[in-house]
Amino acid sequence: MSTEVAEYWEDDSEGKAGIILSGGERIEADLVVAADGIRSPARKYVLGYSDKPKPSGYAVYRAWFDAAEQGVDKDPMTSYMCKDGDVFHGWIGQDVHMLTSSSHGGKTISWVITHKDDTELQDIWSFPGKMEDVLEVVKGWDPRCAAMLSKAPSCIDWKLIVHDPLPTWISKSARVILIGDAAHPFLPTSVQGASQAIEDGVTLAVVLQLAGKGQVTLAVKAWENLRYQRVRKSQLMGEAVRDKWHRVKPGDRGEDLDMPRPEWLFGFDAEAHAYSSYEDTANEIAQNGYRLPTLPPS
Numbered sequence: 001m002s003t004e005v006a007e008y009w010e011d012d013s014e015g016k017a018g019i020i021l022s023g024g025e026r027i028e029a030d031l032v033v034a035a036d037g038i039r040s041p042a043r044k045y046v047l048g049y050s051d052k053p054k055p056s057g058y059a060v061y062r063a064w065f066d067a068a069e070q071g072v073d074k075d076p077m078t079s080y081m082c083k084d085g086d087v088f089h090g091w092i093g094q095d096v097h098m099l100t101s102s103s104h105g106g107k108t109i110s111w112v113i114t115h116k117d118d119t120e121l122q123d124i125w126s127f128p129g130k131m132e133d134v135l136e137v138v139k140g141w142d143p144r145c146a147a148m149l150s151k152a153p154s155c156i157d158w159k160l161i162v163h164d165p166l167p168t169w170i171s172k173s174a175r176v177i178l179i180g181d182a183a184h185p186f187l188p189t190s191v192q193g194a195s196q197a198i199e200d201g202v203t204l205a206v207v208l209q210l211a212g213k214g215q216v217t218l219a220v221k222a223w224e225n226l227r228y229q230r231v232r233k234s235q236l237m238g239e240a241v242r243d244k245w246h247r248v249k250p251g252d253r254g255e256d257l258d259m260p261r262p263e264w265l266f267g268f269d270a271e272a273h274a275y276s277s278y279e280d281t282a283n284e285i286a287q288n289g290y291r292l293p294t295l296p297p298s
């Protein structure tokens with residue numbers, strides 16, 4: 001823990017992989033699972049090239065703070081966020097949306113405004129936000145928006161970046177793999193980044209258990225196959241929600257604007273799916289060879 005991974009390696013002939021820590025220590029394993037996030041250094045190792053992120057055209061202003069410390073519970077314009085436990089409210093404007101929620105029984109507040117951002121992508125994606133810019137976005141809106149935004153002691157302006165779907169999440173020898181945001185970063189409107197990372201982990205645990213130590217590389221090839229299209233579908237759902245909210249017309253309202261909760265996404269048991277699908281998927285790969293994953297039909 002608290003130690004940086006400096007290098008990844010794998011040795012096909014020995015059937016081993018490993019990492020070298022920044023202090024020089026070399027660690028060997030059957031499989032390296034690189035869960036190193038959206039800026040994943042392991043991604044370059046796995047792909048063999050640097051996959052450059054692209055600006056999404058949007059950024060988020062974001063803040064989270066203690067409700068009582070900032071007087072949210074005392075102001076009649078904002079106290080509705082604290083009175084009845086955790087609540088969630090959203091406002092949609094022209095190419096912009098604002099979400100605010102309370103957690104810990106109404107004691108902690110967070111808000112986020114996704115807004116247009118055409119600035120060029122730099123190495124740093126997160127900056128201190130200027131409150132006057134934030135308030136300008138909601139000028140003329142429901143006054144509860146400005147009231148809540150003004151309560152934040154500070155906020156950040158976070159560029160939303162996108163990656164094209166990676167052609168693969170597994171290295172040449174299938175001994176180093178990318179998982180979670182390293183493999184598939186999500187837009188916030190998916191609300192799925194952490195969920196899909198957890199599903200990745202659960203699925204991987206099952207396939208490794210079923211395959212056993214002798215078939216680690218077959219297991220990870222099957223794992224990628226079991227996960228790839230589902231992850232892409234949930235990424236696309238996030239883009240569709242953003243587009244739906246940002247292209248809203250005056251008068252649009254009702255259930256059509258709700259965050260979708262499709263059964264294929266929310267009613268899915270990743271563990272059960274892995275147990276029931278592993279054998280067929282692994283047999284198919286063992287018989288016909290590994291093929292790069294394909295995108296879901298559009």
Ligand SMILES: Cc1cc2nc3c(=O)[nH]c(=O)nc-3n(C[C@H](O)[C@H](O)[C@H](O)COP(=O)(O)OP(=O)(O)OC[C@H]3O[C@@H](n4cnc5c(N)ncnc54)[C@H](O)[C@@H]3O)c2cc1C
Pocket residue numbers: 003004005006035036037038040041062179180181182186188191192193194195196197
């Ligand atoms: C503002 C915001 C709101 C979000 N809201 C939601 C939500 O409501 N629901 C949801 O499902 N998801 C949400 N997400 C997405 C979710 O947080 C991510 O998808 C999730 O954290 C990804 O987990 P991960 O483990 O893949 O990567 P991360 O959580 O990014 O973890 C990667 C870790 O790897 C470490 N690391 C990187 N490089 C190295 C190295 N060389 N050596 C050692 N360690 C290294 C990093 O320090 C970090 O600790 C949100 C994200 C953001 C930014």
